[in-house]
Amino acid sequence: xxxxxxxxxxxxxxxxxxxxxxxxxxxxxxxxxxxxxxxxxxxxxxxxxxxxxxxxxxxxxxxxxxxxxxxxxxxxxxxxxxxxxxxxxxxxxxxxxxxxxxxxxxxxxxxxxxxxxxxxxxxxxxxxxxxxxxxxxxxxxxxxxxxxxxxxxxxxxxxxxxxxxxxxxxxxxxxxxxxxxxxxxxxxxxxxxxxxxxxxxxxxxxxxxxxxxxxxxxxxxxxxxxxxxxxxxxxxxxxxxxxxxxxxxxxxxxxxxxxxxxxxxxxxxxxxxxxxxxxxxxxxxxxxxxxxxxxxxxxxxxxxxxxxxxxxxxxxxxxxxxxxxxxxxxxxxxxxxxxxxxxxxxxxxxxxxxxxxxxxxxxxxxxxxxxxxxxxxx
Amino acid sequence: xxxxxxxxxxxxxxxxxxxxxxxxxxxxxxxxxxxxxxxxxxxxxxxxxxxxxxxxxxxxxxxxxxxxxxxxxxxxxxxxxxxxxxxxxxxxxxxxxxxxxxxxxxxxxxxxxxxxxxxxxxxxxxxxxxxxxx
Numbered sequence: 339x340x341x342x343x344x345x346x347x348x349x350x351x352x353x354x355x356x357x358x359x360x361x362x363x364x365x366x367x368x369x370x371x372x373x374x375x376x377x378x379x380x381x382x383x384x385x386x387x388x389x390x391x392x393x394x395x396x397x398x399x400x401x402x403x404x405x406x407x408x409x410x411x412x413x414x415x416x417x418x419x420x421x422x423x424x425x426x427x428x429x430x431x432x433x434x435x436x437x438x439x440x441x442x443x444x445x446x447x448x449x450x451x452x453x454x455x456x457x458x459x460x461x462x463x464x465x466x467x468x469x470x471x472x473x474x475x476x477x478x479x480x481x482x483x484x485x486x487x488x489x490x491x492x493x494x495x496x497x498x499x500x501x502x503x504x505x506x507x508x509x510x511x512x513x514x515x516x517x518x519x520x521x522x523x524x525x526x527x528x529x530x531x532x533x534x535x536x537x538x539x540x541x542x543x544x545x546x547x548x549x550x551x552x553x554x555x556x557x558x559x560x561x562x563x564x565x566x567x568x569x570x571x572x573x574x575x576x577x578x579x580x581x582x583x584x585x586x587x588x589x590x591x592x593x594x595x596x597x598x599x600x601x602x603x604x605x606x607x608x609x610x611x612x613x614x615x616x617x618x619x620x621x622x623x624x625x626x627x628x629x630x631x632x633x634x635x636x637x638x639x640x641x642x643x644x645x646x647x648x649x650x651x652x653x654x655x656x657x658x659x660x661x662x663x664x665x666x667x668x669x670x671x672x673x674x675x676x677x678x679x680x681x682x683x684x685x686x687x688x689x690x691x692x693x694x695x696x697x698x699x700x701x702x703x704x705x706x707x708x709x710x711x712x713x714x715x716x
Numbered sequence: 717x718x719x720x721x722x723x724x725x726x727x728x729x730x731x732x733x734x735x736x737x738x739x740x741x742x743x744x745x746x747x748x749x750x751x752x753x754x755x756x757x758x759x760x761x762x763x764x765x766x767x768x769x770x771x772x773x774x775x776x777x778x779x780x781x782x783x784x785x786x787x788x789x790x791x792x793x794x795x796x797x798x799x800x801x802x803x804x805x806x807x808x809x810x811x812x813x814x815x816x817x818x819x820x821x822x823x824x825x826x827x828x829x830x831x832x833x834x835x836x837x838x839x840x841x842x843x844x845x846x847x848x849x850x
Contacts, residue, residue: 454781456784458781458783462783468728469748470805474807475805480794480805483775483776486775486777486818487775487796490775534779536777537777577805580747580803
């Protein structure tokens, strides 16, 4: 049992004036202040693409030193886009084992350091460099071909799929930490410049910098925001080409199955999931069986996952699409956002009365998947 | 891909140049590129099999957001290709993106993959092109 007692978020944006360490410091300071914690046993830093954009090995110890936490125990966690939730899983294991009682988890990454052409190259390394990323898949080559496959297999048109980014932008409007706080129409998604056809620029996340931090504790004290009941994970195929059913994210199905089995969880009120591309969000919804296969895009268009819809509210933050996706930090943002929702304190689109939440973070198209079940306290 | 080293390119020459896949002696399934263990059943009892050079295009994407060294040949077409006993992801060349259709027959061709400007290393491998009719 682990409790979230503090969160700190930096708005996702192009922070040209702030280093990786500065962003981590700002999020961490805010988290520690909000938890009123006096000292932490461990700092766990989740970071992925910083190794290529502001290169530094043993990042966690340097971040700890730069924050004046000399002497603290430190670990860096790198699991690609899923680094943030992997760091939370690591922190929970340390607390559950009794090796730590209070852990600071901070996720940080910068995507605005270089021109987008170079960033796309670095982001392609999230995919397997011995198979798919041997070729010039760029930012969205694999997502693009999965989107075309989805449209063909289920006979879903491009416009129906554009309701996802439109919903994400709508949700992000009220989120002060979101990078893209403006509404778009589904038609606008189709008119945007192509990134990896049939994907357009508005099916992808913006290239922004960010940091998010959590204070996690094993004992419920004052100021608990939410409880992390469990975190589970699984690895998957190295390439979509190995899967007999590439429209299902197998690692996520396994991780979620483990989470359900371990916690006995039922339906949840709020979900923050990994929509790195429109198709990723849709495939996650279907892998979790929130809709039948081939029906998620239509359900999104019908408002099933909007506030007041029949399903759980999905990505009230605006998701990766509109909040932003600072790679290694994203899972930490998601846990912080769900914690704030469950405490009734989320500063953006609120899910009133939310008592339970799910966080889904994956790397690439499911080389690994992480899921967390969270509950309100009191 | 990221940085290239001559040792890395040399290590992978056999399966990169000849479409050599791994085949599991336990479950019988093939996988490309060859791995240390079967991705399906985990067996380490593997041998090798050369994949057919003609297959069918299951899906594709026309990639405009390419890495900077590929800007001059953007857009790049990335395909998911079914070779019967195994599938793989590879670049599709010698075609205007608008002329490509899911279900098209494609064949393997030996092509340049990348040139490392710093070392002069030229990386070769297999891409696919539509099978010419007639």
